[in-house]
Amino acid sequence: EPEVTQTPSHQVTQMGQEVILRCVPISNHLYFYWYRQILGQKVEFLVSFYNNEISEKSEIFDDQFSVERPDGSNFTLKIRSTKLEDSAMYFCASSAQGARGYTFGSGTRLTVV
Amino acid sequence: GDSVTQMEGPVTLSEEAFLTINCTYTATGYPSLFWYVQYPGEGLQLLLKATKADDKGSNKGFEATYRKETTSFHLEKGSAQVSDSAVYFCALPILQGAQKLVFGQGTRLTINP
Numbered sequence: 696e697p698e699v700t701q702t703p704s705h706q707v708t709q710m711g712q713e714v715i716l717r718c719v720p721i722s723n724h725l726y727f728y729w730y731r732q733i734l735g736q737k738v739e740f741l742v743s744f745y746n747n748e749i750s751e752k753s754e755i756f757d758d759q760f761s762v763e764r765p766d767g768s769n770f771t772l773k774i775r776s777t778k779l780e781d782s783a784m785y786f787c788a789s790s791a792q793g794a795r796g797y798t799f800g801s802g803t804r805l806t807v808v
Numbered sequence: 809g810d811s812v813t814q815m816e817g818p819v820t821l822s823e824e825a826f827l828t829i830n831c832t833y834t835a836t837g838y839p840s841l842f843w844y845v846q847y848p849g850e851g852l853q854l855l856l857k858a859t860k861a862d863d864k865g866s867n868k869g870f871e872a873t874y875r876k877e878t879t880s881f882h883l884e885k886g887s888a889q890v891s892d893s894a895v896y897f898c899a900l901p902i903l904q905g906a907q908k909l910v911f912g913q914g915t916r917l918t919i920n921p
Contacts, residue, residue, distance in 0.1 A: 701851075726907055728908065730909075736913070736914075737897075737911050737912065737913040737914055738852070738897060738899075738909075738911040738914070739911075740908045740909065740910070743907065743908055745907075750907075751908065786851060786852060790907070793901070793903065793907030794840075794901025794902060794903055794907040794908060794909055795840060795901060795903075795907075797854070797909065799844075799851050799852040799853070800851055801850055801851035802850075802851045802852075
């Protein structure tokens, strides 16, 4: 069964550093997403990407965040200057049918120290 | 706005006990409803879904019925197994705009032998 692949599985970074979280969505999917789960809390929507542009972003997704689909296969989330409160599990998801049929990746655990 | 509320956790049960995790929702219209499961150290997996009122979703011995009159989608299993220990999330899609998912806060379930 097709999978969404995320790398790395765990990243530790120093506060103020830039990080790039990588995702390879399912190849024929058109909708791409990033969600975040702070430890012990609910899964929160960050951003959606469709037709090579951001279609919606949450209030969490401020100027420190950006997304890119650089080569037609990868989908990246960049945090420009990490803060301690960015420590969370970040999930990438893709879908062929929008919210009716997501496939999630296994997540990247980001730890900011 | 649309939202999902789950029962507070954590929930601890003995093996073979009857399992129920409550979920209620607030939504405009009648969206599909989902249960996702997150096993320890893994990502989010779709457990089951129901697409319209009175539908019953089922998978791996779990069931949930979409109840319009009580705006509920409670997850049940007749005989819990140790391998069911995980965090369970109820979710509903926002079909307009970004096609995002709105999650409940998650319920951590532990099944003891």
